[in-house]
Amino acid sequence: MASVIPRNAWTRGGPDKGEINPMLPVHWITIHHDGMDSFIATDYASCASRIELIRMGHRGKGWADIGYHFVIDRSGRVWEGRELCWQGAHVKNHNEGNIGILCLGNFDLQKPSAAQLAMLERHTRLVMKQYRLSPASVRSHREWPAAATACPGRHLQAKVGTIRRHLA
Numbered sequence: 765m766a767s768v769i770p771r772n773a774w775t776r777g778g779p780d781k782g783e784i785n786p787m788l789p790v791h792w793i794t795i796h797h798d799g800m801d802s803f804i805a806t807d808y809a810s811c812a813s814r815i816e817l818i819r820m821g822h823r824g825k826g827w828a829d830i831g832y833h834f835v836i837d838r839s840g841r842v843w844e845g846r847e848l849c850w851q852g853a854h855v856k857n858h859n860e861g862n863i864g865i866l867c868l869g870n871f872d873l874q875k876p877s878a879a880q881l882a883m884l885e886r887h888t889r890l891v892m893k894q895y896r897l898s899p900a901s902v903r904s905h906r907e908w909p910a911a912a913t914a915c916p917g918r919h920l921q922a923k924v925g926t927i928r929r930h931l932a
């Protein structure tokens with residue numbers, strides 16, 4: 765995935781390899797928002813530090829690394845999160861074979877940008893192809909049974925059905 769910004773561009777922290785599991789065969793892709801304060805910056809440095817903030821938050825919960833595998837910012841850049849060789853930590857009880865894609869921002873408070881939505885769709889399609897998945901494999905966080913979360917926020921959730929239709 766040549767257009768993905770490598771994680772060493774935004775962090776020096778590697779995963780805690782004592783607390784991480786290898787990725788199992790991939791069957792799912794899950795879409796998230798970060799759910800923090802609203803975030804409109806598009807410059808490289810601000811996006812990099814937001815991702816590092818998220819990683820530190822996840823490490824603070826005792827997790828091995830940032831929970832998501834990819835991060836998409838408002839300008840449509842794709843950043844590498846947790847390496848794909850490792851199982852993620854982004855849907856409680858459903859992390860096995862599940863690739864997490866995070867869109868930076870809080871989409872209860874703001875709308876995703878057009879560039880961000882376009883790249884979310886494009887990158888999801890790329891991941892689907894790589895793992896031979898169908899659009900039915902693509903869920904938002906709140907679409908998981910028993911998921912007690914507002915993620916990915918109402919304004920992004922409103923786009924998920926359209927994205928799935930485009931992917932079909």
Ligand SMILES: [Zn+2]
Nearest residue numbers: 796797905915
């Ligand atoms: Zn989520």
